[in-house]
Amino acid sequence: MGKSIFFVINTLQGGGAERVLSTLALDFHRHKVPVTIICLNYAQSAYKLPDDLKVIYLVNRKDQSRIFRLYYAIIIFLKLTYLLYSKKPGCVISFMTTANLWSGLSSMLTKTNFIVSERTTPEHTINKQNSLLKRCSEIIYRHALAVVLPAKGIEDCLRKYKGFEDLTNCKIINNPVGHLGNLSGNRVNERKFILGVGRLSYEKGFDQLIEAFANLNIRGIDLLIAGEGQEYAALEQQIRKLKLNKNVKLIGSKENLQDYYDQAELFVLPSRNEGYPNALIEAMSLGCPCVAMDCEFGPSEIIRHQKNGLLVQDNNIKDLTAAIYKILNNPILKNKLATNARQINTTNSLKNISYQWQKLIFSPEISS
Template sequence: MKGKLFFVINTLQGGGAERVVSTLAGNLQQRNFAVHIICLNYAESSYKIPPEIKVVYLVSRRGESVFYRLYYAGLTGFKLVNLLITEKPNTVISFMTSANLWTGITCLLTRTPYIVSERTTPDHTLNQFGRFLKCATFVIYSKAKAVVLPSRGIALALKKIKAFQHLTNLVVIKNPVTSFTSFSKQRVHSSKFILGVGRLSYEKGFDQLIEAYANIKSTDTDLLIAGEGIELESLRKQVDLLQLGASVQLIGSKSNLQDYYHQAEVFVLPSREEGYPNALIEAMSVGCPSIAMDCEFGPSEIINHGKNGLLIQDKNIKKMSESIFKVLSDPVLKAKLAANARLINHTNALDIISAKWEKIIVDL
């Protein structure tokens, strides 16, 4: 056995970071590490975890009052410290800011080596902190063996924060691509379709995709959006207001996304912000011609415009409409983008990405 690893994350309920944790944990377990996943809060897992991996839930929240928050904070800290003392992991790896802070504090108390990983734009995490908390976070991150980021853009944004300018342990490791091995021969939708995939939230920009689709005035190609989230009703109202009828369908979460990627005419990522979009690399991995907004961060590090996909100026809905129409109407371009997109299976292969993580762990 190469050693005992703890992955720490808030929950395993959906999301890109949660997918990366479940995928990496499984692969590192196959590489002969003893892997535990520590969830700070209980929630049903959206991902299949190998039975050899032990999943530990620290608390199950039942209230959000100030009293309950203080109680659960104390309980979380106590249980995490106790686990570190009794299990003695060789390395702890945490994902997302809140888990990073819990991990850093408890690992420093128990003198346990740790790695933290930021997964999204600092504007919604570290830049929201006051001076004291920023300084405390810098201390925690500076004492980590590495601060792993999925894109160079996040690394540059982190360095722009005054308190973080002197971090010297930043490491960029891309997200691994999911390896789809089989596809259904049955059609998932009765008509040709454009596909969007992700959490239904403002930052994912599906309102922009619906507006762009309305501008195309396509009659033979539908728009399907897979995912769930707080913007569901707002998006439904937008579809009704634009009188798009059954042409635009919000189809919820799907366990067979690979079939949707495989059968879509084109995949569109309309996000206002990202960290490193898993849905984009998944679509590209099966050869789905892909279009993405050049938002912060990730798409510009994945798509080589005109070669393996189309990159659109951020927030340019008119250009998105034109790009979708261009791919739908140009079979030569569509075939070229599809063929080159599949190369992501090599650059972002799970074994390659896991080997980079293993090197950091072993170097500790």
């Protein structure tokens, strides 16, 4: 298909959905598929993209008042509709609920093929909408060529809501393992360490990880948490309260995460909810033994308990502590989990996941 593919998302500022979209767009671009990324709002991109991969920003929203939100919404809709009408892309692919709404409406108006993708639990996205927006989502998702979801659990949750229970166009495509960069060989921490990676927000559950680490009471090992977010101050206070200042470090965002995954004793995902956790598959790809809370959604579709990682009951800090202790004190189990974890490089390879997307996009009903 000679026509271009439009990827639509709110921003490329950072996050799991943003990383997957930019990774896919870059892979398509490398394979000479004409690609344009459209960001509804301007923000500094967290991802390095080549100069010849076109990125269009529809607005640079600064004022958050209600009247300006309405103004920006109208501008976004008009600009996106004009782009689809004038450029006539072969297919529009949007990530996340807000982008799905705007791209769906514009695509239906301009008779453009479109695919929508939810990336996390509908409890925090579609189900939080008012009745009008929820009804719009129902109509848009029914008219989409496909509703792509990274985990089967998200599909099952989506179907619980009236209006979505009988969708016939759902498609599961997992997240790809991205290439983080080459290992530097430089030590990132003086002592052995446990690693957590993600946005510092309540749903990521790093407070649970810090509490579990405190319960371990093991000398000579640190806990490093990589990421930024609104919970930084609260986590810092928790660390001081538990007198863990010397052992628990909030290290911010890191461009060399591959070195941290490679050198960590184990990786812990303490999330209260997920979509399909990128940090978990990144850690596994580098052979880092993993422990994950069995939250909704994703971990149970990635980890086979006792085979390539350990799953613990959601929100059970006692079990989380026990699982961490078990890996640290069982070198045979640790080596087994590390070895099997690397198989994620095959199942979730960019080549494999990109092929699934291209097979969907270039199917006869879309290409015609």
